Structure formats: C-alpha cells, structure tokens
Amino acid sequence: MSARTATTVKPVAIADQFDLSLIVCLYFEEECVEEFVRQVQSELKSTAMHWEIIFVDDGSRDRTVPIVSELAVKDPRIKLVVLSRNYGKEAAITAGIAYATGKVMILMDPDLQDPPDRILDFYSECMEGHDLVWGVRQQQSRGLIEQLFSALFWKTLRGMTGLPIPIDVAVMRSFSKRFADAFLLFPESCRFIEGVFASIGFDTTTLEVENRPRFAGKSKFNFSKRISLAAKAITAFSDRPLTITISAGAVGLLISLGFAIYMLCQKLFLNIGLNGWTSTIAAIVFMGSLNLITIGLTGLYVGRVYREVKGRPVYLVKDTWNLTKTDDMSAGGTLHE
Ligand code: UDP
Ligand code: MG
Numbered sequence: 001m002s003a004r005t006a007t008t009v010k011p012v013a014i015a016d017q018f019d020l021s022l023i024v025c026l027y028f029e030e031e032c033v034e035e036f037v038r039q040v041q042s043e044l045k046s047t048a049m050h051w052e053i054i055f056v057d058d059g060s061r062d063r064t065v066p067i068v069s070e071l072a073v074k075d076p077r078i079k080l081v082v083l084s085r086n087y088g089k090e091a092a093i094t095a096g097i098a099y100a101t102g103k104v105m106i107l108m109d110p111d112l113q114d115p116p117d118r119i120l121d122f123y124s125e126c127m128e129g130h131d132l133v134w135g136v137r138q139q140q141s142r143g144l145i146e147q148l149f150s151a152l153f154w155k156t157l158r159g160m161t162g163l164p165i166p167i168d169v170a171v172m173r174s175f176s177k178r179f180a181d182a183f184l185l186f187p188e189s190c191r192f193i194e195g196v197f198a199s200i201g202f203d204t205t206t207l208e209v210e211n212r213p214r215f216a217g218k219s220k221f222n223f224s225k226r227i228s229l230a231a232k233a234i235t236a237f238s239d240r241p242l243t244i245t246i247s248a249g250a251v252g253l254l255i256s257l258g259f260a261i262y263m264l265c266q267k268l269f270l271n272i273g274l275n276g277w278t279s280t281i282a283a284i285v286f287m288g289s290l291n292l293i294t295i296g297l298t299g300l301y302v303g304r305v306y307r308e309v310k311g312r313p314v315y316l317v318k319d320t321w322n323l324t325k326t327d328d329m330s331a332g333g334t335l336h337e
Contacts, residue, residue: 021102059086
C-alpha cells in the first residue's frame, strides 16, 4: 500500500507545524518498533504539544515496514519514509531530518537503548534556547571494556579532527529547526553525522543519558563496521593521516640515509665490505611497506573525492506514509515540493 492510499484511507486534520519531531531510523527492527511507539505514546500523552515520529526505513527486509505502516494508518502522527534500499544510518538520518517539521527534533534509536522517558528533558533544553543537546552516556551504565573502547574511539577522533564532539556521545540528541536547516546545507554524500553536527556550531550543551540494553533483536554494527565507520569519520573530517605519513616518510628517509652513509664510511675508511642481503632486504621491505601504506591512504582520500564529485543522491525514497512530500526522490538539503 502506498503513502497516498494510506492517507486517503484515513484523512486526519493534524498540525502543519509540530512542536516536536522524533527521528527514528529502522533497519530490521520488527521486534522493537511497536514497543518503542507504545512507550513514546504513553510518555507524551499528557503533554499538549503537537508531536510526530518520522520513521525512516533503511531497506529492511523483515516486517518492519508493514508493522510501521499499519501503525501509521491508526495514528497520523506516525510517519514513515521508506528508502529504496539500505543506504546506511547516516543517509537515513538525513532523510528523517529533511522530512521533519518540528520546532525541536530529537534523534533516537527504536531499540529502547535511548530512554523515551528522557524525551521531555531533551525537548525542554532546546526550548530554553539550546540549538543542539548532545546525549552523553552515563559511565556507570556500561561495562569497563566497552567504556575503554568508546573513550579511545572518541578521543582519537577528537584529536584527529579537532571537532568538539563530546566523549561517549549517545545517539539520543535534540536540536532546533535552524540547526536542522543548517545540517541540510551540508552536501557531502559520505557523511559522518557526529562530525557534521559538531561542525555546525550554534549554542550547544549536553545531557547525561542512561545506556540501556537493546529491547530485542541484534546490533547491526559489528567490529569491522565500527572500524570502517572510524575510517570514514577520520577521512571525512581530517587530513592529519596524510601529514602523519609524510612525517613517517621523512623519518624513514633520514634513517635509511644515515644507514647508507654509515656503510659507505665503513667501506671507505675501514675497508669493511657491505654486509649482505639482510640489511638490504630489511631496508627495501621497510620503505616498500611505507610506500604501500601511503599510497593506500592517499587512495582512500582520492576515492572519497571520486564519490563526492559524482554528486549522487544521498538517498532515494521508495514510499511514504502520512507525509505530503511523496514526490521527493532526492537527497540532502534539496527537497522538491
Ligand atoms: N540502522 C540503519 N541502517 C543501517 C544500520 C542500522 O538505519 O544500515 C539503524 C538501526 O535500525 C538502529 C540504529 O541504526 O535504529 C542503531 O543500530 P544498532 O542498534 O544496531 O547499533 P548499536 O546501538 O548497537 O550501535
Ligand atoms: Mg542500538
């Protein structure tokens, strides 16, 4: 069933401008999404504000879309954007922000790791004038190893990019409409969301949130996906790896030059023959590896440039429920109404 049919079946007059938009990405979340909606509805039922949930399905092939579209038919505040395939969470978030109309927007995951009972706290912080309220994980809510890895990741990233991303940032965060508009001006197709958020500026603060276990289902981010996210984050926001390889190359060059002079002196003044293969091979392998690393690293950046110049859309929309911009097939900041 298409979006158009869904809205014709049940036309309901609701606000054009919402006080609050929750943006939630879905990828194989059939086990969590109903409970998430139930908790959000119960949390917000006593408030007078107009709210909406913008669900963005990022190419799930389970029952996520049928479940959410059914919920959308029952409640017009539940909206769904179905992307044409799996684009990755960053693209899905971008689609959600492009469709949201709230004065305040909150990004959350549907697995209930982010507590719905904190929605109003995040909302109030924005209403007090903050443009971005980062959720930061409470230390005691996670295991020691997880805390260590997470701190290492965020500290490295901060060091490499120089961006003011809080250590241990959570997914849950709220931001103002003008912050969302600024976000949509960022045209890059390869986007590291935390980096873009941190480079926007405006008035920023943090709120501590508890990190709860996943309600159901499995995490979609395994170790290798996290490593590739880290590589993407660093290459998208920092050219420091390139300068580091230049320095490493310079150090290697000095060492090998010193070694060559030392051996030449031995030959000239002490008449000791150049001894053998071992040292030659060691030097060749050392310089060869350094070269390969440098070429690979440069290749990463060139690949990034290649992807960006193609100017492909960040996402394509297959279908929508309870949304009027059904003809939007586009990406990033450009919407065709
Ligand atoms: N997600 C997505 N596209 C993807 C992978 C994940 O939209 O390609 C969504 C997923 O539905 C979930 C969120 O990203 O809402 C976070 O994923 P998950 O809970 O698996 O990660 P974790 O919390 O373990 O980091
Ligand atoms: Mg999760």
